[in-house]
Amino acid sequence: MSVTTPRGFRAAGVAAGLKSTGAKDVALVVNDGPSHSSASVFTSNRCLANPVLWSQEVVKDGTVRAVVLNSGGANCYTGPEGFATTHAVAERVATHLGIGAIDVVVCSTGLIGLANDRRQVLAGVDRAYDALGTAAAGGGPDAAQAIMTTDSVPKQVVVESAGWSVGGMAKGAGMLAPQLATMLVVLTTDAVASAADLDTALRAATRVSFDRLDSDGCMSTNDTVTVLASGASGITPSLPDLTDALTHACTDLAMQLLADAEGADHEIAITVVGAATEDDAVEVARSIARSNLFKAAVFGNDPNWGRVLASIGTTQAAFDPADLDVAMNGIWVCRHSAPAADPGTVDLKPREVTVTVDLKAGQARATVWTNDLTHAYVHENSAYSS
Amino acid sequence: MSVTTPRGFRAAGVAAGLKSTGAKDVALVVNDGPSHSSASVFTSNRCLANPVLWSQEVVKDGTVRAVVLNSGGANCYTGPEGFATTHAVAERVATHLGIGAIDVVVCSTGLIGLANDRRQVLAGVDRAYDALGTAAAGGGPDAAQAIMTTDSVPKQVVVESAGWSVGGMAKGAGMLAPQLATMLVVLTTDAVASAADLDTALRAATRVSFDRLDSDGCMSTNDTVTVLASGASGITPSLPDLTDALTHACTDLAMQLLADAEGADHEIAITVVGAATEDDAVEVARSIARSNLFKAAVFGNDPNWGRVLASIGTTQAAFDPADLDVAMNGIWVCRHSAPAADPGTVDLKPREVTVTVDLKAGQARATVWTNDLTHAYVHENSAYSS
Numbered sequence: 001m002s003v004t005t006p007r008g009f010r011a012a013g014v015a016a017g018l019k020s021t022g023a024k025d026v027a028l029v030v031n032d033g034p035s036h037s038s039a040s041v042f043t044s045n046r047c048l049a050n051p052v053l054w055s056q057e058v059v060k061d062g063t064v065r066a067v068v069l070n071s072g073g074a075n076c077y078t079g080p081e082g083f084a085t086t087h088a089v090a091e092r093v094a095t096h097l098g099i100g101a102i103d104v105v106v107c108s109t110g111l112i113g114l115a116n117d118r119r120q121v122l123a124g125v126d127r128a129y130d131a132l133g134t135a136a137a138g139g140g141p142d143a144a145q146a147i148m149t150t151d152s153v154p155k156q157v158v159v160e161s162a163g164w165s166v167g168g169m170a171k172g173a174g175m176l177a178p179q180l181a182t183m184l185v186v187l188t189t190d191a192v193a194s195a196a197d198l199d200t201a202l203r204a205a206t207r208v209s210f211d212r213l214d215s216d217g218c219m220s221t222n223d224t225v226t227v228l229a230s231g232a233s234g235i236t237p238s239l240p241d242l243t244d245a246l247t248h249a250c251t252d253l254a255m256q257l258l259a260d261a262e263g264a265d266h267e268i269a270i271t272v273v274g275a276a277t278e279d280d281a282v283e284v285a286r287s288i289a290r291s292n293l294f295k296a297a298v299f300g301n302d303p304n305w306g307r308v309l310a311s312i313g314t315t316q317a318a319f320d321p322a323d324l325d326v327a328m329n330g331i332w333v334c335r336h337s338a339p340a341a342d343p344g345t346v347d348l349k350p351r352e353v354t355v356t357v358d359l360k361a362g363q364a365r366a367t368v369w370t371n372d373l374t375h376a377y378v379h380e381n382s383a384y385s386s
Numbered sequence: 387m388s389v390t391t392p393r394g395f396r397a398a399g400v401a402a403g404l405k406s407t408g409a410k411d412v413a414l415v416v417n418d419g420p421s422h423s424s425a426s427v428f429t430s431n432r433c434l435a436n437p438v439l440w441s442q443e444v445v446k447d448g449t450v451r452a453v454v455l456n457s458g459g460a461n462c463y464t465g466p467e468g469f470a471t472t473h474a475v476a477e478r479v480a481t482h483l484g485i486g487a488i489d490v491v492v493c494s495t496g497l498i499g500l501a502n503d504r505r506q507v508l509a510g511v512d513r514a515y516d517a518l519g520t521a522a523a524g525g526g527p528d529a530a531q532a533i534m535t536t537d538s539v540p541k542q543v544v545v546e547s548a549g550w551s552v553g554g555m556a557k558g559a560g561m562l563a564p565q566l567a568t569m570l571v572v573l574t575t576d577a578v579a580s581a582a583d584l585d586t587a588l589r590a591a592t593r594v595s596f597d598r599l600d601s602d603g604c605m606s607t608n609d610t611v612t613v614l615a616s617g618a619s620g621i622t623p624s625l626p627d628l629t630d631a632l633t634h635a636c637t638d639l640a641m642q643l644l645a646d647a648e649g650a651d652h653e654i655a656i657t658v659v660g661a662a663t664e665d666d667a668v669e670v671a672r673s674i675a676r677s678n679l680f681k682a683a684v685f686g687n688d689p690n691w692g693r694v695l696a697s698i699g700t701t702q703a704a705f706d707p708a709d710l711d712v713a714m715n716g717i718w719v720c721r722h723s724a725p726a727a728d729p730g731t732v733d734l735k736p737r738e739v740t741v742t743v744d745l746k747a748g749q750a751r752a753t754v755w756t757n758d759l760t761h762a763y764v765h766e767n768s769a770y771s772s
Contacts, residue, residue, distance in 0.1 A: 046701075296767035
């Protein structure tokens with residue numbers, strides 16, 4: 001039930017003192033092969049953290065042998081010294097494993113603009129190497145714990161296929177946004193797959209999972225999703241099967257992120273149907289997911305469909321402004337852009353809320369997931385730096 | 387100090403029972419001429435309220451003789467019956483004044499998706515006509531009160547020029563967003579001005595005032611800014627002078643809206659300098675103004691410049707991600723995208739906060755104003771429908 005479920009992987013999660021609580025904060029995932037093909041996607045933010053700047057170079061040749069991750073500091077906007085720390089971490093992992101640093105992906109998460117103590121991180125890497133594969137279940141569960149920040153629970157997944165499997169772990173609890181939530185994700189598989197196929201499958205999987213999670217509209221600087229394939233099963237799945245398995249794993253982890261979003265009282269699935277194109281459907285759903293007024297209304301259990309229409313009207317999608325239908329939890333409270341069923345019959349108290357919009361402009365559809373805007377969100381993001 | 391300060395205008399504000407509190411809720415502003423030239427700008431939302439659909443037709447010929455406004459109901463997403471109510475209101479005003487309904491702008495504000503009782507609104511129009519110009523200062527202050535919704539204070543302005551003046555009133559306290567805040571604004575002037583010159587001057591004025599107010603990123607469905615020129619002063623100002631006076635009036639009213647934004651603890655002026663173009667400066671400033679994480683940090687008096695850089699990175703503006711400078715309240719906490727002055731020296735307790743970003747890409751600059759994200763904002767927008 002972790003990144004070490006597929007054959008060919010060892011992992012570890014240890015405490016290096018980066019977190020003031022003394023909790024685990026350095027994780028290492030190693031691909032023992034025989035294959036080392038890999039693919040990654042990163043945040044589309046232009047102001048990137050140092051580990052992303054490093055890892056973008058690492059992944060270019062499709063070969064990754066290890067991923068080292070730390071919480072307790074994002075190493076973002078920390079200047080050349082911060083980049084040197086990232087480089088030193090990759091070198092240290094490489095030295096231990098007898099490989100090249102250019103095959104080591106580095107991920108960091110935590111406070112932006114604050115440099116970690118380099119010696120402290122490197123000591124954590126040493127400890128993680130010593131612990132590789134020694135803990136329960138090959139160390140995967142420890143690694144999942146070591147990447148947590150404001151997460152209240154570790155997030156892991158396994159998808160079993162015929163003779164091969166996909167394992168995964170994720171961190172992320174706020175700043176979930178378009179073009180990836182603020183999150184680090186490592187996926188492993190013992191399938192035999194080329195780097196090119198992994199890239200195709202991973203992009204297809206993230207496009208309909210992490211890319212459609214929009215917790216608070218804020219885009220992170222450190223987001224990284226990396227998949228490692230060991231080939232240890234000896235089985236070569238078809239590209240559709242590989243894509244299905246990765247999509248399943250990414251969607252499961254995305255829903256775990258959504259359920260653990262900072263301060264949220266509701267998980268909201270916004271589905272737009274009848275769109276002229278899938279892009280239109282995503283644009284409309286995302287505009288609703290980003291309306292603070294709509295999100296505050298859901299927090300207040302108020303089925304305020306007017307705020308939904310006001311958001312739709314800000315988009316460039318194809319629709320007739322006088323002929324929009326909106327349902328909340330299955331009840332069509334708005335038909336033809338005017339009141340329909342009594343909103344008083346919509347019960348928004350359950351944690352899961354659905355909003356359905358019919359644009360009546362075509363056959364395409366898409367779902368975007370978000371959370372409500374709550375007092376606890378404001379509290380978590382005003383009382384604590386991150 | 388109101389819309390009736392310039393010569394040639396009468397106004398009224400009365401209670402018609404649309405507000406459950408019994409407060410004033412119908413306002414009427416009449417231009418007694420000799421000229422009736424006018425210009426207007428409206429929300430760019432595609433899902434428009436009925437009064438906007440009506441008024442867009444009214445203003446086309448550059449002649450407006452009266453503006454009738456109601457609070458207690460936005461008449462938005464209320465279908466054909468709602469449009470019929472708007473039309474009936476314009477006809478009733480026209481009948482009283484002996485003019486055509488096509489010269490009567492109608493504005494409504496309040497709850498979306500709820501139809502007002504037509505007879506109640508029309509009775510309010512009758513009462514407002516009877517009260518025209520009879521109250522203190524020609525009725526302007528009463529009109530300003532009658533358009534309030536969640537506003538805690540009425541908003542009025544007068545700009546005096548040599549022999550002529552501009553008066554104005556505004557309502558708006560939330561949903562302040564790009565391409566106009568949620569607000570109704572009536573401006574009056576006794577200057578002699580053609581409709582074309584008024585249009586040019588008004589668009590120049592709103593572009594740098596209301597269009598740069600972004601309280602919560604949510605765009606309204608009812609926003610209207612109308613300027614009426616009576617020509618009663620007999621003075622024809624130059625276009626630059628007219629533009630200056632309208633810009634002064636609009637900026638003053640915009641700052642009153644900002645200061646009264648729902649639940650805000652801070653007013654934040656985000657100034658981007660060193661931009662390649664003014665559009666770049668606005669895009670960057672607006673991206674920061676829309677970051678819930680940044681706004682929550684300001685509420686918590688946390689000078690979190692990392693969240694500023696993370697927002698800048700989401701834009702397409704010209705800049706070097708490794709060479710951005712950020713100041714908060716004049717202290718440069720970030721230089722070259724890395725920590726500079728100690729953020730602990732920034733005191734964010736005062737209500738007014740400034741953020742300055744230097745993109746080092748050119749000479750253009752722009753300021754966008756926003757508020758912090760507070761518990762009170764969440765409370766106002768979750769506990770009450772609007």
